[in-house]
Amino acid sequence: MLSDSGFQMRAVDGGQSVSQQLVRPRRRADVVVQARVVNVRYEGLAGDGINGIFPGATGFSKEGRANMASNGKIALVTGAGSGIGRAVSLALHAARWSVVLAGRRAARLEETRALAGASAGAMRAVPTDVSNPESVRALFAKVKEVFGRLDLLFNNAGLSSPPVPMEDLTYEQWNAIVATNLTGAFLCAQEAIKIMKAQQPRGGRIINNGSISAHAPRPNSAPYTATKHAITGLTKCISLDGRPYDIACGQIDIGNAATELSAPMARGVAQANGSILPEPRFDVEHVADAVLYMASLPLNANVQFMTVMATKMPFVGRG
Numbered sequence: 001m002l003s004d005s006g007f008q009m010r011a012v013d014g015g016q017s018v019s020q021q022l023v024r025p026r027r028r029a030d031v032v033v034q035a036r037v038v039n040v041r042y043e044g045l046a047g048d049g050i051n052g053i054f055p056g057a058t059g060f061s062k063e064g065r066a067n068m069a070s071n072g073k074i075a076l077v078t079g080a081g082s083g084i085g086r087a088v089s090l091a092l093h094a095a096r097w098s099v100v101l102a103g104r105r106a107a108r109l110e111e112t113r114a115l116a117g118a119s120a121g122a123m124r125a126v127p128t129d130v131s132n133p134e135s136v137r138a139l140f141a142k143v144k145e146v147f148g149r150l151d152l153l154f155n156n157a158g159l160s161s162p163p164v165p166m167e168d169l170t171y172e173q174w175n176a177i178v179a180t181n182l183t184g185a186f187l188c189a190q191e192a193i194k195i196m197k198a199q200q201p202r203g204g205r206i207i208n209n210g211s212i213s214a215h216a217p218r219p220n221s222a223p224y225t226a227t228k229h230a231i232t233g234l235t236k237c238i239s240l241d242g243r244p245y246d247i248a249c250g251q252i253d254i255g256n257a258a259t260e261l262s263a264p265m266a267r268g269v270a271q272a273n274g275s276i277l278p279e280p281r282f283d284v285e286h287v288a289d290a291v292l293y294m295a296s297l298p299l300n301a302n303v304q305f306m307t308v309m310a311t312k313m314p315f316v317g318r319g
């Protein structure tokens with residue numbers, strides 16, 4: 001249950017019971033001000049933190065282990081070097097997940113790690129291009145090598161498309177968006193499923209980042225809108241095909257969270273009637289809270305779709 005002052009979480013999974021009370025970190029977009037553990041009680045977990053649970057685990061500094069005992073769950077976030085991916089990575093980290101950070105720019109991933117402060121050792125950055133099958137295979141091989149399992153994939157990496165008329169788009173522009181937004185999410189899901197169906201305890205969760213554009217287009221947005229609609233199909237297929245293996249899949253559809261990608265909305269963006277209007281945005285921390293909730297459910301419960309948007313943005317009401 002979430003509250004303004006903190007949250008309590010109790011999860012029972014694979015015979016392990018974890019009970020913890022955290023003071024929620026006071027986070028602004030891209031900034032962690034405080035993350036302090038008040039009371040942590042582990043039942044049935046041997047050892048201290050991740051290395052007690054997975055003896056083969058490496059990549060955790062002594063500093064990280066000393067300051068953050070893991071909840072035993074491993075998360076992988078793509079696009080973790082900025083915006084929503086960064087906020088979600090830090091929220092998972094504050095909830096004591098071990099988090100693997102993926103994205104193309106190593107320096108941005110390291111910035112995310114640095115924001116975790118003294119417990120940054122519990123995060124691992126793996127520079128990855130999700131549109132490249134070899135790069136994705138290497139990422140998941142690293143996850144398997146280091147942690148031996150994967151409990152959560154947040155398929156978040158994405159690009160917005162240039163606002164040009166559909167007939168003027170180049171083949172390369174179209175392919176670049178499809179390769180990242182759709183093929184990248186597919187490639188990561190594929191590798192995650194391979195690990196999740198084979199591991200013990202079996203299963204895991206995949207959360208795909210869709211968009212309001214998974215429901216309705218903006219003018220001149222064919223590649224972005226088409227790929228985000230396709231993400232909905234991918235989410236449904238993973239949900240169905242994952243059932244036999246205890247793999248849950250849900251989708252979060254976001255509208256105007258304040259990130260680099262949505263900066264044009266604040267300046268003024270083309271509306272369906274041809275006008276250019278600024279649109280309201282909201283704090284990315286609310287997206288992080290929503291994903292954290294979706295991730296915290298036991299595998300026999302699932303948020304299939306969740307829409308989180310700026311209350312007054314033009315969507316509901318046809319404008």
Ligand SMILES: NC(=O)c1ccc[n+]([C@@H]2O[C@H](COP(=O)([O-])OP(=O)(O)OC[C@H]3O[C@@H](n4cnc5c(N)ncnc54)[C@H](OP(=O)(O)O)[C@@H]3O)[C@@H](O)[C@H]2O)c1
Pocket residue numbers: 078079080081082083084085102103104105106108128129130131156157158159160180184209210211212213253254255256257258259260261262
């Ligand atoms: N902000 C919103 O209001 C909003 C609304 C709806 C949907 N979304 C979705 O939310 C996701 C994150 O967007 P954001 O708002 O947080 O924008 P952002 O800050 O621009 O984040 C996009 C992230 O994706 C990564 N990325 C792009 N191409 C990649 C590739 N080929 N391989 C690996 N990583 C790649 C980028 O890192 P590198 O450049 O370092 O690779 C970056 O960290 C996107 O899927 C977007 O469509 C956002």
